Amino acid sequence: MNVDIGNILTDKSQPSLDKHEFEELAERVRVGHERIAEGRENNEFGYAALNLPETVDSDEIRRKTDHFADSDAVLTVGIGGSALGAATITTAVGNDEVEHYVLDNVDPEHTQSVLNSLDLGKTAVxxxxxxxTTAETLATFLVVREAMDDAGVDWTEQTxxxxGDDGPLRTLAETHALPALDVPDNVPGRFSALSTVALVPAAIQDCDIDAFLDGGKEGAESLSPSLSDCPAYAYGAVSYALGQRGADMNVMMPYAERLEPFSEWFAQLWAESLGKDGGGQTPVRALGATDQHSQLQLYRAGPRNKLVTFVRPQETANVTIPETDIDxxxxLGGSELGSLLDAEFEATEASLATAGCPNVRIEIEQLNEQSLGRLLYDMEAACILAGELYDVETFTQPAVEWGKRAARGLLGESEFEEAAAIAEKNRHIID
Amino acid sequence: MNVDIGNILTDKSQPSLDKHEFEELAERVRVGHERIAEGRENNEFGYAALNLPETVDSDEIRRKTDHFADSDAVLTVGIGGSALGAATITTAVGNDEVEHYVLDNVDPEHTQSVLNSLDLGKTAVxxxxxxxTTAETLATFLVVREAMDDAGVDWTEQTxxxxGDDGPLRTLAETHALPALDVPDNVPGRFSALSTVALVPAAIQDCDIDAFLDGGKEGAESLSPSLSDCPAYAYGAVSYALGQRGADMNVMMPYAERLEPFSEWFAQLWAESLGKDGGGQTPVRALGATDQHSQLQLYRAGPRNKLVTFVRPQETANVTIPETDIDxxxxLGGSELGSLLDAEFEATEASLATAGCPNVRIEIEQLNEQSLGRLLYDMEAACILAGELYDVETFTQPAVEWGKRAARGLLGESEFEEAAAIAEKNRHIID
Incomplete structure (x- = not known):
């Protein structure tokens, strides 16, 4: 994996970084790296995520998922960090033969439609x-379990x-002797893509999870105090620095359809980790080449308030565009679909650069388990480094608690006073 | 459809609108409406979109799609405005029995994987x-056509x-006597959701396209010079006004999984129409309740630079959460999944309001053809009104031309000098 920051170092870019600012940033990266190294050394909360490639027991994951090898489908019931890593991996490098579905919402129509489409007796959950105790996840699981009962399927065989070490799900697993894995210690959900949390569906799909973890190890080895030698830190540092200079948004725009959920995963990582104390870049999800026909007009001609991050596999499958007699x-005829995508990528990158819109290019060789493991690891390291630079509590998400309590209050638990604020809502309805 | 702007009229909201500013805005809406009414009267470029519910010939769409009634699947080959409206309609109110696929990218692996998954002899294209001449669309179509040939399927029977009136696709249709429909006159792609462009796949899925157009008519009838009587203009006007006061982003967050593509559609509408002359709000795609576990931390605790737009159907399907003996x-037990989603919605809205993050609530009764037609129509009217207030050329997208020419130059057409800029790219690679 490499990161090309050339397009933010020119004075054409607005905002940009000059040589002096770059050196200052490099000094701060050195300090940030020391803190991160110390956190990893002590397996501290959050920093422990960067040790996952070494600490995860892939044999155990394979052993416990072995029972599900013949499944037609795997269904993840989880939300946020419990869903996005798994969706990212299976979409990017998964195996189409065993479809991966995700129920990460409590929309009744969608839940029902997914359940109706599945052969539940051949679905691993x-x-x-x-x-x-996550409300959305547990409510959905209760519905899934009932659907299995109704279909005459023994849910204990499919789940x-x-x-964690205790709580209702642990009790459930013990009561019914379900295969169970531990969430990793000291790792917040959004940093758990290189762990049991995300790897179970991938293992059921027979992905090479060791190669994925090898990619993570490669990322771990690449961490170094020098900004100029560490792609992960370089990305985190320049995103932070541009953010401080007016790039309030970070547009994540992979040029690979299979990386669409990666942008969702990145959006959670970036938003929940850095969106605190009145600061933080807003992640914006985009997709090349599709969004050239949707968002590019704004990126090029709108305000200079965004950094665009391209992610691009250097090699893709060969699909030749047939020759045509249409003048x-x-x-187009005779060239590769991939060459067209490449041309569009380079054209879009240059289109933004010539207009002064800052952008960074992240390249991976090709989209496979190893390069994906590296990409996710490096993005996590980039985010943790950015957190050091912003000086925020990267690994917590205190602002979501208010809404959780209010929702529980609305559902009839009387002890939550936040629910009262809802009744006081100021209405001004136009119809 | 109604729009509740109560949460931006309180002084808690940052930014907000006070009574005086609201009145001033209402005066500008009056003027904007006059311009729009005049544009509609003369069926002017762009404004003509607001006449589509009256001008589209739904009988012709049904007649020409009748041949495809027995299809197992429908495949849209198009990009941007040629794809997003169709995807929005079929996902929101479509019929699962006839799956709708969209090829709106030139990713070779994705294209191949979609083609491999289809029974091409039973797929309408x-x-x-x-x-x-759109490069992505035509290249993809050439690939699809060849795949049909290779599978022994007569593509002329499936397409x-x-x-428009002329060009290679028109010639192709005439040469092979394919059923062909006209794109509407004077309507840019992103405003064509209430036309042939988006309605063909919906018709093949046997959606009630007349009810959808009736929803559009209802929207047309609701347009009025008074901000306080017109939900569409109210939404456009307050989005503009908040944008001018620092809400640089407009987060579109429906609480309905089936409205996920609607946010994509809205993102194109808003970005390409208003992202000009150095201004324009950046649309940010989100989904409730899922993104509470991803983006809410940032929205609540990050910078006050966004307006959050909720879209919420008041009624959804009944799915009861089973009782549980887990304390x-x-x-949760015994309540509805929809009640949980509602509680989460209200809690999230209040969570943002109490933290001073401006938000607007758009409500529709339930998600069906008619309410969706109304929603899309009203969002288009909102966007056109916002364009009047921003005083931009709402219906053009000049900034995408540079990249298109550069890409063609890269693909070997010598007359495009933009391609030369790509060779001059400033590189600073960290690996």
Whole structure:
């Protein structure tokens, strides 16, 4: 993996970094790296995520998922960090033969439609919640379990659980002797992509999870105090520095359809980790080349308030565009679909650069287990480094608690006073 | 459909609108409406979109798609405005029995994987391009056509075309006597959701396209010079006004999984129409309740630079959460999944309001053809009104041309000098 920051170092870029600012940033990276190294050394809360490639027991994951090898489908029931890593891996490098579905919402119509489409007797269900009490996840699991009962399927044969040491899900697993895995210690959900949390569906799909973890190890080895030698830190540092200079948004725009959920995963990582104390870049999800026909007008001609991050596999499959006798299209015929995508990527990057819109290019060789493991590891390291630079509590998400309590209050638990604020809502309805 | 702007009229909201500013805005809406009414009267470029519910010939769409009634699947080949409206409609109110696939990228692996998954002899292909020369669309169509040939399928029996009066796609349709529909006159792609462009796949799925257009008519009838009587203009006006006061982003967050593509559609509408002359709000795609576990931390505790727009159907399907003997979860048992989603919605809205993050609530009764037609129509009217207030050329997208020319230059057409800029790229690679 490499990161090309050339397009933010020119004075054409607004904002940009000059040589002096770059050196100052490099000094701060050195200090940030020391803190991170210390955190990893002591397996501290959050920093422990960067040790996962070494600490995860892939044999255990394979052993516990072996029972599900013949499944037609795998269904993840989880939300946020319990779902996005798994979806990212299976979409990017998974195996189409065993479809991966995710129920990470409580929309009744969607839940029902997914359940109706599945052959439940051949579906492995992976329920994930650290606390075992996440309302959306547990409510959905209760519905899934009932659907299996109704279909005459023994849900205890189809279910695998990943959870913490105690709580309702742990009790459930023990009561029914379900295969169960531990969520990793000291790792917040959004940093758990290189762990049991995300790897169970991948293992059921027979992905090479060791190669994925090898990619993570490669990322771990690449961490170094020098900004100029460490792609992960370089990305985190320049995103932070541009953010401080007016790039309030970070547009994540992979040029690979299979990386679409990666942008969702990145959006959680970036938003929940850095969106605190009145600061933080807003992640914006995009997709190349599709969004050239949707968002590019704004990126190029709108305000200079965003950094665009491209992610691009250097090699893709060969699909030749057939020759055509249509004159206006003859320039396409005989070339590869991938070459067209490449040309569009380079054109879009240059289009933004010439207009002064800052952008960074992240390249991976090709999209496979190893390069994906490296990419996710490096993005996590980039985020943790950015957290050091912003000086925020990277690994917590205190602002979501208010809403959780209010929702529980609305559902009839009387002890939550936040629910009262809802009744006071100021209405001004136009119809 | 109604719009509740109460949460931006309180002085807690940052930014907010006070009474005086609201009155001033109402005066500008009056003027904007006059311009829009005049544009509609003369069926002017762009404004013509607001006449579509009256001008579209739904009988013709049904007649020309009748041949495809027995299809197992429909495949849209188009990009941007030629794809997003169709995806929005079929996902929101479509019929699962006839799956709708969209090829709106030129990713070789994705294209191949979609083609491999289809029974091509039972797939209707809808190719859409106004000019008939859109590179991504035509390249993809050439690949699809060859795949059909290779599978021994007569592609001329499976293909329907929507295009302009001339160009390669029109010629193709004439040569092979394909069923063909006209793109509407004077309507840019991103404003064509209430036309042939988006309705063909919906018709093949046997959606009630007349009810959808009736929803559009209802929207047309609701347009009025008074901000306080017109939900569409109210939404456009307050989004603009908040944007001018620092809400640089507009987060579109429906609480309905089936509205996920709607946010993509809205993102194109808003970005390409208003992202000009150094201004324009950046649309940010989100989904409730899922993104509470991903983006809410940032929205609540990050910078006050965004407006959050909720879209919420008041009624959803009934799915009861089974009773459970698990103590910690007993508050969930017996209630509806939809009630949980509602509680989460209200809690999230209040969570943002109490933290001073401006938000607007758009409500529809339930998600069906008619309410969706109304929603899309009203969002288009909102966008056009916002364009009047920003005083931009709402209906053009000049900034995407540079990249298009550069890409064609890279693909070997010598007359495009933009391609030269790509060779001059400033590189600073960290690996």
């Amino acid at each position: 992976h329920v994930v919640s650290r606390s075992g 695998i659980v990943t959870t 206006e299209l003859s320039y | 809808h190719v859409v391009s106004r000019s008939g 329907i075309v929507t295009t 910690e979860l007993s508050y």
